[in-house]
Amino acid sequence: MEQDQLDSIASPLFEAMTLSNWNNLSLDSIEAHLQRLLAQLANSLLENFILPNRIAEIQRQVEAASLLCCECGSKWQTHKLNQLIHPKTLFGNRIAIFRTQYYCPTCQTYLSVADQVLELPSHQMTPRLASVVAFCGASWSYALTSAFLEFLLGVEVSDKTVERFAKDEQQMPAPLPQEPLKEPPCIVTADGVLIRGRKKDSLLEMKVASFFSQVVEGSHNRRQVQDASFVASAAQEWREFVSCVSEEANRQGLSGWEEVEFVSDGAEGIWQMQEMVFPRAKKRLDLYHSKCKVGERIKQAYRGSAKKEEIEERVEGYIEKGMIDEAINYLKPVHNSEAGFSGLFEAG
């Protein structure tokens, strides 16, 4: 719709408002009033104009037999006219929708064809509100979702309803399509991420794996991954995560037999998972943990040495740049000249 057209509609709307209502209000209150007004207007458009027209058009097609039973191709028979439902919308209140219920004599099923065409699986909410509730309910606690939806959208949804929609199969996203890349990802990484559980004070470790190939220099000292894809699970054990990671690897064109680089923090469960999914992977300890490990060993090996800090700094510098051979070559003469050093590189 053009802005000019909207402005000309806003003008009589403004005339219809009582101006004195706004006089003593802050901008915050005015915005809240307007949000409610626009929500009412949107519901009115849906309930009184758009949906009745749309449904009438669908039902004309049913009666003209251009919309047939999608199971068997039979012509629908009218069963009951003007069946009323009251779904709640994204704009807050419930709206009234009347549709005809049809009967398929072959399948012996009853269906409101308009619901099917409009993709209205639940009579409690419109599809868009159901998605918003499911999405927010998956991200926040049910009580917080309920409070936020009321504050942000003026939609009242109980904690219980949020829980039901967050767990509803129909709200789950469709599986991703196969996406074999010309050059499948060559780096895989996995880690555990602590998140707050739904029960008070409980923490859960989410399992996350990521696949990528392209890393570019970003801002100072930061490298950015260009093509990451992720897979995550609420699985308790790393071995329960194996099938999810394998599935995502296959989706991206990896068989599991490739010599990918597998980066981890060194946790035993992650290496075990790696062994099962990518048995030929090159194991890599992540930068943070390799620096910690090397730092610890240098502190042990050069305890009491004046050169300890200098050596640590040099070695970390090499590690950061991925110059592992240089780090080893640097340490060899140092190692030979300093007593008490052992086992730095056997630590992995």
Ligand SMILES: [Zn+2]
């Ligand atoms: Zn049928």
